[in-house]
Amino acid sequence: MPKLLLKNGTVVDPAQNIHAKLDLLIEDGWIAGLKEKITAPGAEVRDLRGKYVAPGLIDMHTHLREPGQEEKETIKTGSKAAVAGGFTSIACMANTDPVADDVSIIKHIKEVAERSGIVNVLPIGACTLGLKGEHITQIGEMQRFGAAAFSDDGQTIASALVLRRALEYASMFGAIVISHCEDKSLANGGSMNEGFLSTKLGLPGLPRAAETIMVARDIELAKNFGRLHLAHISTQESLELIRRAKKQKAPVTCETAPHYLLLTEEAVGAYNTSAKMNPPLRQEQDRLALIDALKDGTIDIIATDHAPHTLDNKRVEFNLAAFGIAGLETALPLLYTHLVKKNIISLDRLIELMSVNPAKIFGLNKGTLKIGAPADVTVIDPDAEKKVDKTKFYSKGKNTPFDGWRLSGWPALTIVGGRIKYTSAEGVLLKKL
């Protein structure tokens, strides 16, 4: 593998408290040098003047659909979408068909991902067999073969006792359980946030309490039985509970997704199924509370909840449309444009939320550019400006509410394990360099 020298970029590595103009040298897939003015004879040199060089982004919440729903996405198309969006590692949820509740599926996913060799794919194993919420899975064995975390995402483990068992069992291996907080009985088949707008559109509502109740329950379970990460938080009340829990040193962390930070239920408009997701888009007060929680550290991670669907899954009656949006290829420029550029949070904080913290929380040897770390690097071009064009997505999922948004801060270069996998000029590079 040739050496790669990234020159003249501004290195942003919150893990080392670095925000400075430095050169970065990559050798054999590892970070080999980080200082001013590196010279490395024989190295491929990239001049990154005016660009930011950050530890590779890590998305701990995606759905890659393979095996079972390859018409929506495959591990390969999802991997391409990831590097095109500046991600160097993506964790994929277990709600495939068959469910990733057994070591054989975990191995399969890793194998397929490694064969296309585009991005680090970190499979998430199911917490319970078949996502049924009844019998816990072989968490230890799955972890041994590469499962990065454990979750029944999409389903809530309705029984507190079963979740207790999963937390206790997972704690033996230091494995992190991710919880999808939704009281299904209260959700009762709803399809958008419950309130004036759902009443106006005549759509069944998803009450905010359906989320908050489970957040409260899960915090109590975490305090008593083990470490828990809460997925896609969307309400102000959930954040208040989490903030208090963290003050009490409860072993909980949480994430939200870009769409909750940038949109409200108004995006549903006249039955726009591209704005249908679960949890649903909430209200302005929630959006503002989420932004505050990014600032004060209540939210640890921004993850995309990338949920690709076919056009047919979305071109139907709103109630019948699938939940979720494609997120990998828009997350970074959306957040850069609407949070960093508007001085709501710093770029350093954004990198913390999208790289440092995911690595720290899930115990990955990533999320930093310190010497000796794996060379996963995302280069961001703050000046690159273009419109989101869903027809150009690498993902099979074209279901996005952000189509046509003019954004800046697109990835210029995505380096995975020392190899350039994406450049804004050439697109995704499949062949191994």
Add this chain to the structure above:
Amino acid sequence: MKDLLGLKDLSAVQLGLILARAFSYKKQFGSLGRIKKVLADRHILTLFYEPSTRTLTSFNVAAGRLGARVNNISVSGSSIQKGETLIDTIRNLEVLGFSAVIIRHTHGGAPRLAADNTKMAVINAGDGFNEHPTQALLDIMTMQQYKGSLKKKKIVIVGDIAHSRVARSNIWGLLKLGASVTVSGPATLIPKGIEDFGVRVEHDLDRALSDADFVNVLRMQHERQADQNFIPSKREYHRLFGINEKRLARAKPRLLVLHPGPLNRSVEISSGIADGGQNVILEQVVNGIAVRMAVLTLLIGRAKNA
């Protein structure tokens, strides 16, 4: 206007236009033979994903009086049960040459999805619990027939507001015409955010009725009690929200009772009221034909006809 999807998006002027035409058709009901067959060259389709008796029949009668030919498709007996999507269904029907499709559907927003994907005029005959515009128009027409302008008139809608498209369309229409609306019903069946429509919520029906000019009584669907636990019993429902002689005796003497039908006697309405002089239920049915004639001619009639 290509479609009639709901009253939410109509202006007071547009409502007035439909209602004026409906009143003018109604005047001609004495001599049906003289009504111009302005839709004689039109094919109309009804596409019902939910069972219906009066709405379906009413549309058929209305179209018949205007000379249109009507085909009726209901879900049982169609390829919809074979998994065809709504958009595919609509595209197929369009090329068969229909001018208008009248849709009743289980899910809110379905007629809009259809309308966005066809050149045919789409008339909403009830979608989920979103809207049922022709029902509200006939309710409003009936109210106007008895009491003229609805400006500042007080209307109570009682029953299962949460799952009622009739209630929502009534609220949109009545508020645009300057009426004041109170909704009443069990707290389990009042939808979140309804106050923001500009209506009052009153769980004490007697208080709601005390100064009302009209009460529109919604049908209490059996399954709301039996399977879904919204109310504990029909008996208690009737005691709290049923319209009966005792309750009307405490209200204004000229209060008129409307009901979209079909009636659940002894649940939301007593037989004494259902058969008595204070209800205008059958007049609503007659007006329904006039309203639907008006809507059909406005949407698919030739410009100068009708």
